[in-house]
Amino acid sequence: MNDTPIHPFRSYFEDLKIGDSLLTHRRTVGEADIVAFGGISGDYFYMHFDEIAAKDSQFGKRIAHGYFVLSAAAGLFVSPAPGPVLANYGLDALRFIKPVGIGDTIRARLTAKRKTDRNRKDDKGVGQGVVAWDVEVTNQHGELVASYDILTLVAKRS
Amino acid sequence: MNDTPIHPFRSYFEDLKIGDSLLTHRRTVGEADIVAFGGISGDYFYMHFDEIAAKDSQFGKRIAHGYFVLSAAAGLFVSPAPGPVLANYGLDALRFIKPVGIGDTIRARLTAKRKTDRNRKDDKGVGQGVVAWDVEVTNQHGELVASYDILTLVAKRS
Amino acid sequence: MNDTPIHPFRSYFEDLKIGDSLLTHRRTVGEADIVAFGGISGDYFYMHFDEIAAKDSQFGKRIAHGYFVLSAAAGLFVSPAPGPVLANYGLDALRFIKPVGIGDTIRARLTAKRKTDRNRKDDKGVGQGVVAWDVEVTNQHGELVASYDILTLVAKRS
Amino acid sequence: MNDTPIHPFRSYFEDLKIGDSLLTHRRTVGEADIVAFGGISGDYFYMHFDEIAAKDSQFGKRIAHGYFVLSAAAGLFVSPAPGPVLANYGLDALRFIKPVGIGDTIRARLTAKRKTDRNRKDDKGVGQGVVAWDVEVTNQHGELVASYDILTLVAKRS
Amino acid sequence: MNDTPIHPFRSYFEDLKIGDSLLTHRRTVGEADIVAFGGISGDYFYMHFDEIAAKDSQFGKRIAHGYFVLSAAAGLFVSPAPGPVLANYGLDALRFIKPVGIGDTIRARLTAKRKTDRNRKDDKGVGQGVVAWDVEVTNQHGELVASYDILTLVAKRS
Amino acid sequence: MNDTPIHPFRSYFEDLKIGDSLLTHRRTVGEADIVAFGGISGDYFYMHFDEIAAKDSQFGKRIAHGYFVLSAAAGLFVSPAPGPVLANYGLDALRFIKPVGIGDTIRARLTAKRKTDRNRKDDKGVGQGVVAWDVEVTNQHGELVASYDILTLVAKRS
Numbered sequence: 001m002n003d004t005p006i007h008p009f010r011s012y013f014e015d016l017k018i019g020d021s022l023l024t025h026r027r028t029v030g031e032a033d034i035v036a037f038g039g040i041s042g043d044y045f046y047m048h049f050d051e052i053a054a055k056d057s058q059f060g061k062r063i064a065h066g067y068f069v070l071s072a073a074a075g076l077f078v079s080p081a082p083g084p085v086l087a088n089y090g091l092d093a094l095r096f097i098k099p100v101g102i103g104d105t106i107r108a109r110l111t112a113k114r115k116t117d118r119n120r121k122d123d124k125g126v127g128q129g130v131v132a133w134d135v136e137v138t139n140q141h142g143e144l145v146a147s148y149d150i151l152t153l154v155a156k157r158s
Numbered sequence: 159m160n161d162t163p164i165h166p167f168r169s170y171f172e173d174l175k176i177g178d179s180l181l182t183h184r185r186t187v188g189e190a191d192i193v194a195f196g197g198i199s200g201d202y203f204y205m206h207f208d209e210i211a212a213k214d215s216q217f218g219k220r221i222a223h224g225y226f227v228l229s230a231a232a233g234l235f236v237s238p239a240p241g242p243v244l245a246n247y248g249l250d251a252l253r254f255i256k257p258v259g260i261g262d263t264i265r266a267r268l269t270a271k272r273k274t275d276r277n278r279k280d281d282k283g284v285g286q287g288v289v290a291w292d293v294e295v296t297n298q299h300g301e302l303v304a305s306y307d308i309l310t311l312v313a314k315r316s
Numbered sequence: 317m318n319d320t321p322i323h324p325f326r327s328y329f330e331d332l333k334i335g336d337s338l339l340t341h342r343r344t345v346g347e348a349d350i351v352a353f354g355g356i357s358g359d360y361f362y363m364h365f366d367e368i369a370a371k372d373s374q375f376g377k378r379i380a381h382g383y384f385v386l387s388a389a390a391g392l393f394v395s396p397a398p399g400p401v402l403a404n405y406g407l408d409a410l411r412f413i414k415p416v417g418i419g420d421t422i423r424a425r426l427t428a429k430r431k432t433d434r435n436r437k438d439d440k441g442v443g444q445g446v447v448a449w450d451v452e453v454t455n456q457h458g459e460l461v462a463s464y465d466i467l468t469l470v471a472k473r474s
Numbered sequence: 475m476n477d478t479p480i481h482p483f484r485s486y487f488e489d490l491k492i493g494d495s496l497l498t499h500r501r502t503v504g505e506a507d508i509v510a511f512g513g514i515s516g517d518y519f520y521m522h523f524d525e526i527a528a529k530d531s532q533f534g535k536r537i538a539h540g541y542f543v544l545s546a547a548a549g550l551f552v553s554p555a556p557g558p559v560l561a562n563y564g565l566d567a568l569r570f571i572k573p574v575g576i577g578d579t580i581r582a583r584l585t586a587k588r589k590t591d592r593n594r595k596d597d598k599g600v601g602q603g604v605v606a607w608d609v610e611v612t613n614q615h616g617e618l619v620a621s622y623d624i625l626t627l628v629a630k631r632s
Numbered sequence: 633m634n635d636t637p638i639h640p641f642r643s644y645f646e647d648l649k650i651g652d653s654l655l656t657h658r659r660t661v662g663e664a665d666i667v668a669f670g671g672i673s674g675d676y677f678y679m680h681f682d683e684i685a686a687k688d689s690q691f692g693k694r695i696a697h698g699y700f701v702l703s704a705a706a707g708l709f710v711s712p713a714p715g716p717v718l719a720n721y722g723l724d725a726l727r728f729i730k731p732v733g734i735g736d737t738i739r740a741r742l743t744a745k746r747k748t749d750r751n752r753k754d755d756k757g758v759g760q761g762v763v764a765w766d767v768e769v770t771n772q773h774g775e776l777v778a779s780y781d782i783l784t785l786v787a788k789r790s
Numbered sequence: 791m792n793d794t795p796i797h798p799f800r801s802y803f804e805d806l807k808i809g810d811s812l813l814t815h816r817r818t819v820g821e822a823d824i825v826a827f828g829g830i831s832g833d834y835f836y837m838h839f840d841e842i843a844a845k846d847s848q849f850g851k852r853i854a855h856g857y858f859v860l861s862a863a864a865g866l867f868v869s870p871a872p873g874p875v876l877a878n879y880g881l882d883a884l885r886f887i888k889p890v891g892i893g894d895t896i897r898a899r900l901t902a903k904r905k906t907d908r909n910r911k912d913d914k915g916v917g918q919g920v921v922a923w924d925v926e927v928t929n930q931h932g933e934l935v936a937s938y939d940i941l942t943l944v945a946k947r948s
Contacts, residue, residue: 025871028683032348032664039513040194042233051344071225075200081815091252183397186525190506190822197671209818239341348664352514355829358549367660387541391516410565499713502841506822555657672826674865699861707832726881
């Protein structure tokens, strides 16, 4: 598994090798993230917004939304610029393994685990393939907080 | 499949029957949602923020983040108040089937599809079970935009 | 005064009894709430944004906007789904009794205090009545932070 | 009633005359305000977020939160800088008279209607009085959208 | 240099004297500002979002975006109401001298340093001049954090 | 002037050549950006928030904050990951040439225009140089909307 900076998620289907991996930069999670994410999602679950109930819960503290962790992880590797990755159209086997609390710092590792050629082209004649990535989100202690596979549609160099 | 208002997602493990279903209220998606979600996630993918590139893409317009659809759907059924549902700890087989554009209105249907007793209690002596829900998010035309299963940890009445 | 979960604010005019009451779940107020509320309202009063002036003030610290407390309290009991409550069209006798600071956790108690039949129907033939609710917002110490009455337009079952 | 720019809300108790009035600048309300206010308040009432249900309602369209109108109006006249107005501690007789929709532009007129001397000083020896203001919020058509009285604690000049 | 409250930035071109100065009220910077500014700008530089990398940097901690400091300073002196200042169309010699960290409180001093008559009127026949302001942003210790000149287009009295 | 993707802003001081240039991806500006930027900055200037006054102004419509354009442009080229660019510590000769309105799409071109070796190392023994970049922000019509130089501190490869 060779560790290239942010490269694999910028590769064309043909250039990508199974095992290509990238480790993203990091993001520290704060209370402001919880408040903003609750607001945009409308998910005001007490584990995120009620310090008293959260203290009394299995986790003993307020935690970030799981879908915030998922979304912020995407923010760590999705390129804003048009490139070979055309879409993230699916996700499998997501498990939230450890809670992410206020002050935790997360990062993600992506590893290309499966390539499937799709023998069709889009309306622009661009060939496409599907790449399945194993994603592992870890915290500042190197502990796994979330694990899942994402399915991306990747363009061919043609 | 009997359609009870928002009830099933408020039920204790014992009371929930396979097939119990709920149809949530709706939410209209706007450009402000895309901007806010891009900001909180850090996901500035061009399909969300670049009208020119989006117009030139397979979808022909800017679309909402898939994880926004997922998160906003959760906001439609997650109860803010402490209740039997203790956590949403996993998600399987998420597929984004149709894009959600500016002005679309989404809602979700949840259906209890599997119950698994966990023969253990938490440190407060509360028995728990796992409930798998089938979630279907649809738009104002009744078209399926996203489909997935969520795994929730649900308390027993004891 | 019988304490039903979130029920009374979901009742039709005929079903609601004077004295029906509900105690909402809680919300912890953070600095992010002050920043976000100042931003959306445009109310940058120094008691919210200037730690130095706030320390030197009667309260000795930055406090949340009173209208944030009012708005967040509404967020604790307003149902997102269409139901019998058609509108909150008025408010009387609002008094901010104690400041809400960063880290405080608030909740609200609503009690139906007055019902007034309106002998008219809306254009859909739905009969309506006015319900006046006494609202008390308290903090984690059970201290009253705000008190007011709200006037809601409530549909009849017909 | 003499119309001074933003002056009266910057006056010391002694200098303020009953009938002093100010007309604020304006603010145009957009969908982004509704989304942001729903998020910060947690009030996701369908009249604000569900275009389909809102179209089918008495108002025929999505409308801004009443408390947003109240909060945005305060943002039009509250001074961010420390001054004679020490606090807005109460509000009476708030009525939402006309809905504020996307694209409407609001402004507020404040008129000093009552002065009450409080024969006490704060711990800094600053004398204080209570000023009751009549507030009228109007839209771009000059129609009254909200009306209420606010109670402010105002410092004396020395 | 005579210190008038917020007056100079509300003066007509003819009334403004070189050396007229104002010291704004203050704003305390919090983590929520960093999160919100990163989101709206899309600038997720690690000095703002990665506590681990920031601790290991020259500054030893997360810091606010420089452009947030610039923007928040403007928020301290820009009048929301239409007035003589028509636009801030340029900026020169901006230097970020000291970082602004979480919990710091900033304020700005503006001093009129140059007036240039523009012998033309806009399409409404309003005469205009250019005023160059020296801006100094300081923190709670009176340390200079940013320094720059802004160029404003200011209306003549008639 | 050779057009490399996003590369120059990721180069070490020694590797960067005068004339190296990059053209960023694009961002479409919406009303939500104006609302969010006004909120975070506290800059509620009527050209951004008052449609009536803005229509009556020189520009004839609401426009985005100049500092939003500056900040969003930075978001188009600043790398979130630690790299050779250590800081953007200064800016010169900023001119807002054309307003950016709702629906406009902006992008930026950076061109390295000056390199200055600083014969000192930071406390980690990393050599540094200063790079001045010419930045031009254009809209969807290729019109220049803002022009300025930024000064960055860039690490040497050593």
